[in-house]
Amino acid sequence: MVTAADIQAGLERNEFFLEYQPVVSVADGRCVGCEALLRWRRLGRVVGPQEFIPLAEETALGGLLTYHTIETVARELGPWLLARPHLFIGINIPPALLGRGGIEYAAQKTGYDQTLRNQLVLEVTERGIPDGIGMNEMEEAARSGVRFALDDVMLDSANLAVLSRCKFHIVKIDRRLVADIRPDQPRPEWLAGLAALLAATDLQVIAEGVETPAQAQVLREAGIPMAQGFLYSRPLPARALQAFQAWHETPAAERARPPGP
16 A cells, blocks of 8 residues: 555655656557656556555645656657757646746746747546646646647546536547447447537547557547557657657658668
8 A cells, every 4th residue: 555655755756756647649650749658667566657646746745756757858859859940748737836936937947947838748538637727827837838638538527517617629538438439339329529629629639558550440430539548558668759750750651661762
């Protein structure tokens, strides 16, 4: 059983590290960005995020882990991202960081305040929607170029209420909905609801948890532009992500062509 004291000790012992989940263009397979995923190697095993993230978010440790994540991204990928302004990096943000200057503090502390601001996508879950002060900070950050994504979207009434209240640029479709795309149900009902939402807004969409070519084909036909999941890649260390992106810089059809004169 993990405690807050264990998490604090893990930070002090530098046990936390990052992996990066590539995000690809559904249309042509190009790598368009990634999501930073916090990992914890403790007592010889990697602790699953569900074992420590909810606990950390209930304390000040949520902010500390987020600052650690942002600083690690800046160190591992900062210059690489600056050289590739067409890529974005998604970072999960807990409720404690929204409002009272949390985003600005993190930006200044890591150098994101000017350089990588337009490449940042801060990911917020429905349970992490802030109060009025936090929403004001979200709006101010958005005006300066930062984008926000609503994560784990199930397209239910609660999600839609959140989208109507807060300024989001991207919605991330929950992997449970993507898993509903099966041979016996190739076009589940939620696709029609998503189409209606997109017709009424300028939101971009990332589908999470894509695992089969059939799911990718349905998403492509539905006009969903971006996806992540094991079909494309597992989460990768920084150097492996860079190699993945280099290989997937060009559309899949061009990569398949044999070299010629």
